Amino acid sequence: MFSVTVRDHIMIAHSFHGASFGPAQRLHGATYLIDATFKRETLDPDNIVVDIGRAAEELHAIAADLGYRNLDDDPAFAGMNTSTEALARVIADRLAARVHAGAFGAAAHELAAIMVTLHESHIAWASYERPL
Amino acid sequence: MFSVTVRDHIMIAHSFHGASFGPAQRLHGATYLIDATFKRETLDPDNIVVDIGRAAEELHAIAADLGYRNLDDDPAFAGMNTSTEALARVIADRLAARVHAGAFGAAAHELAAIMVTLHESHIAWASYERPL
Amino acid sequence: MFSVTVRDHIMIAHSFHGASFGPAQRLHGATYLIDATFKRETLDPDNIVVDIGRAAEELHAIAADLGYRNLDDDPAFAGMNTSTEALARVIADRLAARVHAGAFGAAAHELAAIMVTLHESHIAWASYERPL
């Protein structure tokens, strides 16, 4: 299995609901380093998994849409805790939608899976992996 | 599949038995960065894999118990080489025991696996993954 | 010159005032990795710059006071942009006050300077250094 990963980041505000979150129930924020990994069994005719420049652009567009915002005000996240792991799924699903929409080119239909890892600090991170 | 990882570290002394270890047969030591990863298929009602604060506390307790010691003197490791990969299993097994004992809360019974990675330097690390 | 550095982090929300900040004028947030460096010309009788455990505790107390908050609501920051460089000074000044208050022990009066570096992402960070 091959994979290619590109990194970007977002800086957002949010708060959590539930006593177990302790002080994180207050409005606070995070820088999330986003690692988006694309997997496939074989390489395409250019000998790559995916056009890394296009992958970086697509990830950056999703990051730009999420970043510099208070996620508590985003209708897309109404009633849900925007935990690191939940946001990893949001980004993976948005990337998958872009792959299915053809944004990664024709050869990308052979992509097998997408994994997104979000680093919330130097001591904590979370991932979500899904098939394509 | 979702995962959450928390990082801690220990600083220990030990020595290895076996000619293939070369100078590491002498009493020496290591800082091990410990990355403990918890995996599950779906998120719990709080939209998380595991309470990250609780995970950090449990890992820290295990680290505190192992750290600032000469592992050669620990009866738990009598007759075994405390290699990086072997210590990764020790920590994963201790975390698994804590999960089974309920220390991570009721929702944690849906955790699927634990992976522990120990970094012994900037150029070498080892992992152990086990089901729960 | 000797130095010792300890790392901690905070997760905060804030917004900036000024057209040059672009989208960062919106309420957003950041994880700041905080590196607090203590400098002195000679080592103390224990052969150290500062008790690293005590330094970590003092930094953690300052981080706990700042973290998991919306800095826009903190009277200490009224009317000021809590830029990365400005927050570095706030933390350095609070650490200096603790040194002067004796929290780092008697030998710490020989500390020459404090530098604080705040990493806002993997591609941007800022520092402030001041004498003691």
Place this chain on the structure above:
Amino acid sequence: MFSVTVRDHIMIAHSFHGASFGPAQRLHGATYLIDATFKRETLDPDNIVVDIGRAAEELHAIAADLGYRNLDDDPAFAGMNTSTEALARVIADRLAARVHAGAFGAAAHELAAIMVTLHESHIAWASYERPL
């Protein structure tokens, strides 16, 4: 499953064929950080996955053979794009050949898989994993 990883690096020149590579069609270069991961289900009699010193030496020999060169001039890569993912496979295959040749010792025949990750920058990396 256990794994052990060792890191090395190479510094090479190359160019890519295909309009999608944009400016990377020009002769340029890269530092590749190489992470070679060895996996096995159980530990050997020394309680290790593989002799980490031997693994580092074998990886270093492969790196020395590839490094400080213009890959465009290497007959082994004639007519192929030496993308990060393609080079990851080259290195994994060369390591696998060394395992099969006995270079990692008798116990290494129980190795299950090799994964090689090549980091081309702080924001992009690629991997290839294969069974042994």
Place this chain on the structure above:
Amino acid sequence: MFSVTVRDHIMIAHSFHGASFGPAQRLHGATYLIDATFKRETLDPDNIVVDIGRAAEELHAIAADLGYRNLDDDPAFAGMNTSTEALARVIADRLAARVHAGAFGAAAHELAAIMVTLHESHIAWASYERPL
């Protein structure tokens, strides 16, 4: 003293002249992570050292001009070894010229110094610092 640092990278080919360079006399290449640090004694009216977005754009323009090239073919480097430390000076001087040309805005005339660090691998890097 305050400072702000932004990171970018380039991927280039080059070769060195001089027996002491050993195999690096051959055409090879490098990924250089570029950390550009801007220093000043006091913050500007916006409470910053420099507009971080503008600093990132200026650094990126310089990186785009240097990157994806064989530096041996660049007339700007004719007859000189493009060592990591020499390239750090090139980039620092180009940034300084942009500051003097007003590209960083009016408040930037109070910048005191620029330091550029180039990381050629995980085990080697070089810096150059100059006044403004």
Place this chain on the structure above:
Amino acid sequence: MFSVTVRDHIMIAHSFHGASFGPAQRLHGATYLIDATFKRETLDPDNIVVDIGRAAEELHAIAADLGYRNLDDDPAFAGMNTSTEALARVIADRLAARVHAGAFGAAAHELAAIMVTLHESHIAWASYERPL
């Protein structure tokens, strides 16, 4: 001012004397990442600060002499706490002696200073800088 840095590491056992060290009074150990920085005002005729290969070899020789040992048993450290900052000075002084002995070549007599940083974990490090 120019600088060049090379990284290596050691894995040692030791213990500390003094109540303020708490559990670190017990025999334990550390992996120290060693960053050795060489500074000079101008570049040599090869356009470098120092032969980076030679610098790496000299640092490696010092590391090999210190590593895989219990520092408590080393007569060179009798009666002293081998704190991170104290070891940084030991390594800087040994490198300086090698420079003065001519091991870095004739051009190295223009080196201005050496700084050594030892990372004991991902959250703590120490440095020592001295003139040459």
